[in-house]
Amino acid sequence: MIGTVIFDIDGTMYDYEACNRAAMDAMEQYVLKHMGIDGDTFRHTIVKAGQIMKERLGYSCASVHNRLIRIQCMLEELEQPLFPFAQELYHLYWDTVLEKMQPYPGLLEWMSVLKERGISVAVGTNMTALVQYRKLERLGVSSFIDWIVTSEEAGVEKPDRRFFELCRVKSGLASGECLFVGDSPEGDAEGATACGMKALLLNLSSCKEYRTDRGYRTIQSYYECLEENFLESI
Numbered sequence: 001m002i003g004t005v006i007f008d009i010d011g012t013m014y015d016y017e018a019c020n021r022a023a024m025d026a027m028e029q030y031v032l033k034h035m036g037i038d039g040d041t042f043r044h045t046i047v048k049a050g051q052i053m054k055e056r057l058g059y060s061c062a063s064v065h066n067r068l069i070r071i072q073c074m075l076e077e078l079e080q081p082l083f084p085f086a087q088e089l090y091h092l093y094w095d096t097v098l099e100k101m102q103p104y105p106g107l108l109e110w111m112s113v114l115k116e117r118g119i120s121v122a123v124g125t126n127m128t129a130l131v132q133y134r135k136l137e138r139l140g141v142s143s144f145i146d147w148i149v150t151s152e153e154a155g156v157e158k159p160d161r162r163f164f165e166l167c168r169v170k171s172g173l174a175s176g177e178c179l180f181v182g183d184s185p186e187g188d189a190e191g192a193t194a195c196g197m198k199a200l201l202l203n204l205s206s207c208k209e210y211r212t213d214r215g216y217r218t219i220q221s222y223y224e225c226l227e228e229n230f231l232e233s234i
Contacts, residue, residue: 002231010135012183176197179234
């Protein structure tokens with residue numbers, strides 16, 4: 001029996017790609033207006049800044065997602081002043097993401113059903129905690145959440161086994177009683193099943209070809225989860 005359902009956030013609760021594109025567009029307009037830097041240069045340099053961060057910090061820590069550090073690296077590469085640009089760009093990025101966010105259809109309804117059945121609802125997500133807390137409040141799901149694990153707290157990112165083990169410990173249940181819901185086959189579904197959890201892969205895009213023989217179930221809409229005896233069928 002499933003006793004807790006653990007949700008990833010980005011790409012699982014909302015359309016991260018669309019929100020990120022809108023935020024990047026807003027940043028591009030800002031640097032053109034205030035620094036006279038064209039879009040191609042901005043896009044190239046922000047990508048380079050991300051690569052610089054990974055070389056300095058590694059690939060499996062929450063800090064590698066820190067947008068303020070990434071923007072700082074970008075401004076250093078562009079030889080632009082950090083003040084006031086770094087903080088203004090940081091807030092512009094996240095304010096745009098939060099403004100554009102909408103929960104995927106059926107998500108709130110399924111969380112409500114889970115709570116009514118006495119099943120705990122949790123979050124297991126990469127990134128820094130503060131930003132993820134803000135997202136949960138913006139999405140309107142915070143009242144459903146019983147506990148959270150971020151990669152900032154775990155010290156490692158998915159699919160590291162230690163991340164999922166911390167989720168299991170917080171759940172107070174056996175691994176087989178935990179269901180992990182995410183949009184990444186490797187990071188979420190395979191990472192969870194490798195630790196003995198059950199997994200549910202959200203695949204909203206018909207352009208993506210996800211294998212279905214890896215020991216986890218794939219859905220295309222949260223409305224599928226509202227079907228009678230859905231959890232028992234996993």
